[in-house]
Amino acid sequence: MRAARYHGPGDIRIESVDEPTLDSPKGAIVRVTHTAICGSDLWFYRGESDRDVPSRVGHEPMGIVEDVSDDVVSVEPGDRVFAPFFISCGRCEFCRKGLHTSCVNSGSWSGANGGAQGEYVHCPEADGTLIRVPDRHADDEETLRSILPLTDVMATGHHAAVSAGVEAGSSCAVVGDGAVGLCGVLAAKRLGAERIIAIGHHEDRLDIAEEFGATDRVSERGEAAVDRVREITNGGVNHVLECVGATSSMETAHEVCRPGGTVGYVGVPHGMGEGLDLEPFFRGNITLNGGVAPVRAYAEELLADVLQGTLDPSPIFTKTVDLDGVPEGYAAMDDREAIKVLVKP
């Protein structure tokens, strides 16, 4: 089969590789019809994080089940399914408490499982991982585009909002205007937030934030952004969604948080250098909550809203490519020409 492989910073190639095989009793083979390039893929692409060379890439698969092992009960060949960025069993202590990202039988989509930016993936834990799309929606392209962000960014934005304690009537701020930040706005709106301040540097992305429900936009940088938020909120908000993972965004997050408030953080920490200074959190009794999003725990709830037409994160896909267009897709995201790239292998 053909799949994207990482060969070093800035170097993604489409190559012939071995097709994944059904080699676990609970496994399934999925033909990937839709997948995406993630903001987190840019870290190895930019050489900011280490990755084996060459290695298969992609972790946001959606497709058609081709084959299943005997023990699989929840899906069968022909079903349309999607899956979180993390493989989970659904049976262990952590899966049962909704913390699928700490699954003791976990796995990733790369390596022998195929890499989601390719033609086929193997899921070793089909029942615990795959989410079936009901048949009557299974071939509706528009609906599938709206479901695909549930593999990662929409559920991650939702985790930020939940972790920040957003509820009906809340005032909140969202730090970051990437795909996760925009989905955080959508999630806060969905949970009933009354005031949503989107903080970012790109006017076109802040336009989408407003479409998604942001009531205010702040495009100043650094201290000026903090001053602006404090000014329009009379001292900050009680709920902050941190959707970047950089030292500067974490600083902005606590600086716009009101004393006693909560920062929900979901950006993968990177470039933290000597670590995060906890003193401002201490001084303001600010709670830091969140972490890697247990996407599987939220999938059914978010899918139900997409299917009933009340949730649509698809505007984050500003570019669509086929498998051969994946290298170009990475470049477009790296240049910030595209917010998120949809791939149709």
Ligand SMILES: [Zn+2]
């Ligand atoms: Zn992702």
Ligand SMILES: [Zn+2]
């Ligand atoms: Zn588990």
